[in-house]
Amino acid sequence: MKIAVLETFANQFVCFVRVTTDSGATGWGQTSTYNADITASIFHRQVAPWSLGQDALDIGALVRRVEEREHKFPGSYRCRALAGLDTALWDLRGRLEGKPVVELLGGAPKRLRAYASSMRRDITPGQEAARFLKLRDDFGFDAFKWRVGAECGHDVDEWPGRTEAIVPTVARALGDGVAKLVDANSGFSPRRAIEVGRLLEAEGIGHYEEPCPYWKLAETREVAAALSLDVTGGEQDCELAIWERMIEMRAVDIVQPDVMYMGGIARTLEVVALAAAAGLPCTPHSANRSLVTLCTMHLLGAIGNPGKYLELSIEGADYYPWEGGLFLEDPYEVTDGQVTIPAAPGWGVEINPRWLEAAAYQRSS
Numbered sequence: 001m002k003i004a005v006l007e008t009f010a011n012q013f014v015c016f017v018r019v020t021t022d023s024g025a026t027g028w029g030q031t032s033t034y035n036a037d038i039t040a041s042i043f044h045r046q047v048a049p050w051s052l053g054q055d056a057l058d059i060g061a062l063v064r065r066v067e068e069r070e071h072k073f074p075g076s077y078r079c080r081a082l083a084g085l086d087t088a089l090w091d092l093r094g095r096l097e098g099k100p101v102v103e104l105l106g107g108a109p110k111r112l113r114a115y116a117s118s119m120r121r122d123i124t125p126g127q128e129a130a131r132f133l134k135l136r137d138d139f140g141f142d143a144f145k146w147r148v149g150a151e152c153g154h155d156v157d158e159w160p161g162r163t164e165a166i167v168p169t170v171a172r173a174l175g176d177g178v179a180k181l182v183d184a185n186s187g188f189s190p191r192r193a194i195e196v197g198r199l200l201e202a203e204g205i206g207h208y209e210e211p212c213p214y215w216k217l218a219e220t221r222e223v224a225a226a227l228s229l230d231v232t233g234g235e236q237d238c239e240l241a242i243w244e245r246m247i248e249m250r251a252v253d254i255v256q257p258d259v260m261y262m263g264g265i266a267r268t269l270e271v272v273a274l275a276a277a278a279g280l281p282c283t284p285h286s287a288n289r290s291l292v293t294l295c296t297m298h299l300l301g302a303i304g305n306p307g308k309y310l311e312l313s314i315e316g317a318d319y320y321p322w323e324g325g326l327f328l329e330d331p332y333e334v335t336d337g338q339v340t341i342p343a344a345p346g347w348g349v350e351i352n353p354r355w356l357e358a359a360a361y362q363r364s365s
Contacts, residue, residue, distance in 0.1 A: 001056045006048045009359035010040040013322035014290055016351055017084035019092055021056050027092025028351055030291035032080035032260035040362055043081040046070050048364035051085055059089045060266045079238040079263035086264020087295055094346035102341050107302030109343040114312040115143035115181060121158040125169035133173060140336040143179035143309050146170055149187030163196060171203035181207035186214050190222045197227040206230055221251040230254050235285030238262050243271050247278045254307055258285040259295045276305040283307025289323050294331050294347050301341045325355050
């Protein structure tokens with residue numbers, strides 16, 4: 001079964017990919033979000049030419065072929081485009097076999113514990129605590145993540161004193177029996193990161209994400225060695241050599257690959273295997289409600305070293321207006337703090353035709 005047509009439907013934020021084989025079978029995937037219109041052009045220029053006419057069911061081999069043919073263009077932008085091909089092919093295979101992707105990966109549909117993930121720094125400690133408590137009461141969440149420091153902040157907080165205020169305010173409002181996570185988004189030097197880490201430990205927070213600039217692995221390793229809580233990271237990384245080094249040197253206690261940043265499921269599984277061999281759990285990054293979180297759900301339902309929970313963004317239309325109307329039905333319904341991996345074939349979701357009609361269209365055949 002050969003790939004006959006590759007199509008993209010894109011706006012600035014999201015790019016969906018449809019693959020059609022010579023038999024007429026189809027599958028849907030997505031490139032990584034943001035600047036997705038640019039990624040669509042990359043897809044047709046540097047991914048589609050090496051994919052047309054190739055075996056649609058040997059996903060790993062095709063991913064490697066694109067990597068090798070485009071070896072002069074390593075890094076994020078190639079992987080972001082490659083994710084569209086990979087995820088569309090997994091959906092295609094699932095639809096052909098009448099199975100959800102989680103079963104193709106060796107798992108089964110089930111419920112997953114989700115943590116409510118805040119993306120905001122423009123919010124006061126009291127406001128953050130209040131909305132977490134409402135989410136707890138309305139949807140049963142028992143795990144929450146919020147932001148400290150400033151993104152790539154060089155030890156400068158989002159506003160003076162915010163970190164020291166928001167950590168105890170939110171942690172104490174949530175109380176005992178709730179998992180507490182924070183994300184520093186590469187905000188601190190090792191000295192400051194350790195200082196903040198001590199505060200986190202004192203307030204019962206067990207997950208400390210990207211405390212130092214993510215590209216400075218030795219600094220992250222210094223923080224991990226100094227603290228008893230879990231230091232986590234890896235969402236930005238897509239090169240397998242970096243992952244090998246990160247895991248070998250124990251820079252983090254939990255790995256957090258992003259399926260779309262990585263280039264799809266096949267390459268993410270390589271990171272999962274490296275982590276499993278080192279005894280490290282995998283809690284992927286999935287920070288919006290496009291297809292990335294659904295792909296991550298299927299992945300977590302199948303791997304042998306899943307982390308404790310799924311990241312689920314709590315931001316709505318006021319923060320992510322582009323998320324609206326992507327799917328015919330919402331695949332992220334939360335009950336008792338859990339979401340359910342779809343049992344329908346492929347990813348188990350249908351793209352909204354109205355969204356597709358409004359998107360910029362390109363075709364390679």
